[in-house]
Amino acid sequence: MAGKPKPHTIKITVDNHGDFTYNNPLIWVYPGDTIIWECANHSPFAIHIGWNSPLEKGRFRSVKGDRVETVVPEGARPGNYEYTVAVFIDGNIWTDDPPFIVKKPKKH
Numbered sequence: 845m846a847g848k849p850k851p852h853t854i855k856i857t858v859d860n861h862g863d864f865t866y867n868n869p870l871i872w873v874y875p876g877d878t879i880i881w882e883c884a885n886h887s888p889f890a891i892h893i894g895w896n897s898p899l900e901k902g903r904f905r906s907v908k909g910d911r912v913e914t915v916v917p918e919g920a921r922p923g924n925y926e927y928t929v930a931v932f933i934d935g936n937i938w939t940d941d942p943p944f945i946v947k948k949p950k951k952h
Contacts (some may be wrong), residue, residue, distance in 0.1 A: 849876035857884040862938040892928040
C-alpha cells in the first residue's frame with residue numbers, strides 16, 4: 845500500500861491560441877488517490893478517459909467550469925497513460941492529451 849490516498853489537483857489553462865498549460869503537468873498517482881481537474885479559464889470543459897486507462901472509462905464534463913474528479917481504482921495497473929481534455933472558449937473547442945503515471949503500490 846502506498847499510504848493514505850491523496851488528492852492531485854490539475855488546473856488547466858488555455859490561452860487565446862489554444863495552447864494548454866497545467867499547474868501540475870505530469871502527475872504520479874497511486875491506487876486510491878483522487879485526480880481533480882479544474883479550468884482556470886472558468887470555461888466549460890470535458891475529460892475523456894481512454895479505454896486503455898485504469899481510471900473509470902468515459903467522459904466527465906463540467907458545464908459551468910466546476911471541478912471534475914475521479915478516483916484511481918485499487919488494483920490499477922502501473923504504467924504511463926493519457927487522457928483527453930477539451931475546453932470550450934469563445935466558440936472554439938481546444939483539445940490536449942496530457943499524461944499521468946500510475947505508480948506501483950509500496951508493500952509494507
